[in-house]
Amino acid sequence: METTYHGTARAGDGMSQLRDLIYETCGIYFADSKRYFLESRFARRMEAVGAKSFKEYHSYLRHGSDRQAEIQKLIEEITTNETSFFRNMPQFQALQTLILPRMVAAKGAIGFKRLKIWSSACSTGEEPYTIAMILMEKATTLLAGWGFEIIATDINDQVLARAREGIYSEYAIRATPEYHKKKYFVAQPGGSLAISPDVKKYIKFQNVNLYDDSRMVFLKGLDIIFCCNVLIYFDQTSKKKVIQHFYNNLNRGGYLFIGHSESLFGINDEFKLHHFPGGVMYQKPL
């Protein structure tokens, strides 16, 4: 049974080399099922730089004089800034079923009944609000008597303003269970939905640039950090630095979540990799 290690990406046409290059430079893995999507996006960039084949484009990205700039442009082509509520369900399921009970046991034992969570690239707010709803659902059971705080940051003031406003289209909440829609949103004229003030009060929005060391060192005592779909834009050196900050920002035993198909392989060996059903997370050792 000769299955190739790189799945069904045809060897030799340059596609699998391009996929490897994206993985090495951005830390995101594109599955074979994304092949056609990738091909069409590559084609646009190839036309722009005058590359006639995937191989030629690969060579351009490896050795071209403005390879760094081209890699950035390629990343912009192949990523979407789209975000939505309950976007990565396995991650939130791990938060509810694995992490929260564990943290409640550990922190509860020393009588410190507070949780601090950071959504570090929160964009228009869908992620931190989702986290807040999940915690609020546990407020009378697992988290009874607990306080929690969610810090939500982004580098872009415009998206932060929209996050604070908290008004969303049907599209942004398409994955939200009906139960949550009814309980945590208020219908607006024109069909959009506004997040309820009860949810908003748990979240502190701030402008933070993850590159900014002076800001990063002040974010302390965190239990969980979410940093989804943003590290792909960083080069290796910056990525290492940001992850080291996250490591320092977390309490012992704290967790870091990154985006679906993202990887920290070769970026940091202090975090401990954990697999949960449908995803991976990184734990700062106890």
Next chain:
Amino acid sequence: MTPSERAAAIEARLSRMKDLPTLPVIILKVLELMNRSDPSIQDLSNLISADQVLASKIIKVVNSPLYAVRTEIRNLQQAMAYLGFEAVKNLVLTCSLISHFAGKGAAFNMKTFWAHSFGCGIVSKLIAGKLGFESAESLYLAGLVHDLGEVVISTAYTVEFPAILKLLQTDGCSFYTAEEKVLGYTHCDVGGWLAVKWRFPESLTQAIRYHHTPSMAKSAKEVVAVVNLADLFCRLRSLGYEFFEELDVSFPDEPAWQILKASSPAIDSIDLERFTYELDEKMDDVHNLIATMY
């Protein structure tokens, strides 16, 4: 229960059962062939040719995306030439096992069962390949059959099986834990009993009996360890048993990882994230393939 108490309980329960699954004749013959010192491709070919339904199934599987063949394979000879003896032998075993058990396990989704087993075979082989095992292909079979005990439990324990399923849903635990609670022994013990009865090669019996407790294996420890990890990967990446399992695995801490590390230190340099994402591609192929076989 102690191991001997478990064995006695299973013997008492199953040996008097009339409709226990029997080993398909073709599998018996393939296993015999494997025991010979120089099994030839012609012997295998003769075995398959005698069963045209099986032969056509094999051709269908070979042409599925999992095997990534470049040109369509139309007959057994081409399949043999392209895949080689080991792979075709494994396909014979896979296809005949799946057909043989098609009507069994009424309380159980057999499609899910075989998707998990087939996936586990493929992942076992991939892990063995990563570790540079000489006989990576032989690990496939161990992965494929590791949960056979589950089929027996789902058919023979009609009273207890629903209680086991209920526990999976309410407790978010594994079959292993639920069976231990309800029966006092597990699909590993039952599968091990069956494997001995069926005279499976020792390494397969060990994989069946100890894939949840690899440190306890009496021999073929590495085979058992690979199957243990493959089983975990499948349960973590959408090839489990359709019940949400509260699994949290740090692979390097697993006993199986430590067993493998002793002989293959390179295991620590595997890019686990990438390996995981690559498996997802295989998982889709496995689901599609099983769907076409049923």
